[in-house]
Amino acid sequence: MKRNLISGTALPLIIVANEKGGQGKSLVSLAIADHAYLHEAPLGIAQIDTQHRLAYALGRSVLTIAPAAKDARRDPAAEARSFTPLYSMIEKAAGRGASVLIDTGANQASRFAHWAGLVDLAEDLTLWTVETTVIVPYVAEAEAMRQAAQTANLLLDRIPQARLMLVENERDGLFTHLHPASDAASVHRTMIAPLKAQSTTLRMPAIEAGSWRPFEASRCRFVQVAQMPVEKVMALTGLPRPEAKIARGDVAGWTATVFEELDRVLPWSKRGGEHG
Structure with missing residues (x-):
């Protein structure tokens, strides 16, 4: 059964994620930010990464949760505290009727999921009437889709009430053109197709890099x-x-x-x- 689309009555928290880099996460996040801008929708933006592409493009401050320090294993509490500003942003946004977009960098979705489970974020999101959407972009390549599926399942495990949206990034070719005997086609059949049954799939056409x-x-x-x-x-x-x-x-x-x-x-x- 497909999870329902955003109802329009709850405040959306949007998480853009894929553990693998180079899947179009920043493009998707920037497009979402501009889409909200056109609709005059209040939107707080956070990134779990050290890159500043969104802040540069948007010309505004973006909350940044930097990657874990090397000594985080010796002090797990410090790692958890690094997410406190993000928790505060979501809570304040819910209180004033705004939305929040979280752009997670490569290899950061598992870190966010661990923190979300640790603080039982799902419970608070329900309490604040925040409707969560997990958006996972991927290209037509086996490892990209494999990690996309793993990312989606991980985040849905931590936030079970979240809606899932898959974004098929056509940068490396059309998904309908995957050779049936290829590893990519196998991953699509065994890992992506089951997720499609409970999600919405969006198409992201290739954008000319030179343009x-x-x-x-x-x-x-x-x-x-x-x-x-x-x-x-x-x-x-x-x-x-x-x-x-x-x-x-x-x-x-x-x-x-x-x-x-x-x-x-x-x-x-x-x-x-x-x-x-």
Whole structure:
């Protein structure tokens, strides 16, 4: 049985995760932040990582929970305390009617899940009427899907009431084109397909790296690119006018497709608080 989509009556906590790096987590998180921005929805943003891509692109502060220190095993309590600011953010957001987006870096989902189990976060989320969504992106590659399934199962074990959304990142090819005898197809059948029965699957088309990279380097948001004057695109990318138009069109088309997918599953509320 599929878990229901976000109802629109509870406050969403959105966790973007996959233990494997390079799966499009930052792209998904940035798209969600911009989607909330367009809907004037208050959104707190946190990352469990040391990279600052979201903060740079969004031009705002992002709560950062750094990776565990090397001596964390000798002082597990210190590791647990490192998540206290995140707990406070979720609690305060629930109190003022805002949502929270958590972007977990590579190899950090298990760390977050351990902490969530330790403090019984699921109980508090129910108490605060916070509806949780776990979003797991992955590309069409065996290990990527294997770790995606493991990440999803781990987080659902710690937060059983969470909704699961799988994001099929088509960067490395279409999932329908997997060779039936390949390891990737086997993992998709045995590990991803069972999760699809209890989740919603979103499509994330490939985005031309050469088109998006200059905008990303200039700390642009997806919502800015589509309306950007071609002269500014030319200045940012160094491309001549025709190619600048193509690059802008590539990013705008990708954004439109992803936002249509998010429209199906994220009915934001315009309740009080800060938005992205």
